[in-house]
Amino acid sequence: MWKRSTPEAHPPDVEHDCQPVPLPTCWTTPHLPSLEDLIAHARTLAALGFGLTPTCFPTGPGRCVHHGECGRSAGKRPLRLGFVSAAAQLQTPDATEVLLRSCWPCNLALVVGAGFVVIEADSPAADQELIAPCGGVAPITPTRLGRPGRGRGFIFTCPPGSLTRATHRGKSGAIDVLPGGSIFVVPPSIHATGHRYCWAPGCAPWDAAPLPVPDGLLRLVQSRLGQRVDNQHPHPSVAADPHVAQLAARVRPVVTSEVARLIRCDLLVARLWRAEGKRHGDVSRSGLDFSLAQRLFRLRVPLLDIACALAYRPSSHANDPTYTARTALRASGASR
Numbered sequence: 001m002w003k004r005s006t007p008e009a010h011p012p013d014v015e016h017d018c019q020p021v022p023l024p025t026c027w028t029t030p031h032l033p034s035l036e037d038l039i040a041h042a043r044t045l046a047a048l049g050f051g052l053t054p055t056c057f058p059t060g061p062g063r064c065v066h067h068g069e070c071g072r073s074a075g076k077r078p079l080r081l082g083f084v085s086a087a088a089q090l091q092t093p094d095a096t097e098v099l100l101r102s103c104w105p106c107n108l109a110l111v112v113g114a115g116f117v118v119i120e121a122d123s124p125a126a127d128q129e130l131i132a133p134c135g136g137v138a139p140i141t142p143t144r145l146g147r148p149g150r151g152r153g154f155i156f157t158c159p160p161g162s163l164t165r166a167t168h169r170g171k172s173g174a175i176d177v178l179p180g181g182s183i184f185v186v187p188p189s190i191h192a193t194g195h196r197y198c199w200a201p202g203c204a205p206w207d208a209a210p211l212p213v214p215d216g217l218l219r220l221v222q223s224r225l226g227q228r229v230d231n232q233h234p235h236p237s238v239a240a241d242p243h244v245a246q247l248a249a250r251v252r253p254v255v256t257s258e259v260a261r262l263i264r265c266d267l268l269v270a271r272l273w274r275a276e277g278k279r280h281g282d283v284s285r286s287g288l289d290f291s292l293a294q295r296l297f298r299l300r301v302p303l304l305d306i307a308c309a310l311a312y313r314p315s316s317h318a319n320d321p322t323y324t325a326r327t328a329l330r331a332s333g334a335s336r
């Protein structure tokens with residue numbers, strides 16, 4: 001997934017002879033990435049073996065070029081269905097460039113590969129908690145700096161399957177774990193607040209190879225200390241349901257071709273998928289997830305495909321496999 005030396009592995013200050021593409025006029029920040037910036041970064045990351053996907057381009061809090069009202073995921077929603085399997089295939093720098101040109105303006109995200117994990121701090125306190133097991137010194141591993149009020153995101157290697165997706169870990173309750181198959185927006189992308197992401201000095205992926213996740217940090221994120229269990233599993237007794245556990249174990253964040261076809265062809269599925277909740281009288285995201293699962297079930301989509309689709313949908317209430325499995329089962333009437 002990652003190889004150290006490559007002719008393309010240099011910071012992207014490269015001139016390209018492509019035509020400039022007009023940017024959305026709603027932006028006022030002077031730090032917008034150019035298409036050339038984006039392509040140069042992407043080519044470098046692709047040459048290093050990282051799987052990439054274009055995501056939507058934010059135009060302000062909750063809004064983006066591609067979806068209009070995009071909610072909390074503005075700037076982070078993948079623009080290609082099946083992005084996990086696409087990223088798993090070998091993406092050449094040339095193929096990556098063609099993809100980005102076709103999606104511009106867009107952000108750039110790394111699809112976390114199997115055997116990798118991103119551990120992210122959602123607050124300054126979480127940032128300090130995260131490096132404490134490393135002796136209070138940030139490890140020399142690819143690191144994305146945090147936007148104001150947040151912390152850093154570190155890319156590590158880990159044994160495949162050793163970590164699952166988790167949020168609100170640690171005493172700070174603000175450490176997130178993004179295992180293989182997750183999306184991690186990378187520089188030179190823009191956050192919906194207008195912040196332009198950047199790499200920590202000396203810790204861009206072309207400066208440092210990912211380190212194995214330090215033991216102390218692994219224990220910290222594996223422990224349930226401080227985790228908001230009530231938020232993730234509003235019905236703990238249901239989370240213990242063996243049917244839910246069985247289905248959850250098979251959930252991967254993917255969209256099958258049948259679900260992708262329904263998003264294109266079925267108006268209600270498309271609207272629910274895009275979280276156009278107000279038109280359905282239910283504005284809560286968990287309500288939307290349930291409505292989408294119910295609609296897919298009525299269209300005879302298999303339960304596993306429904307749960308996987310919910311785990312993939314970035315504007316879902318939670319992409320946690322237990323939550324998506326339970327929602328799919330409840331929508332089918334098999335669980336309450």
Ligand SMILES: [Zn+2]
Nearest residue numbers: 056064067070
């Ligand atoms: Zn969007």
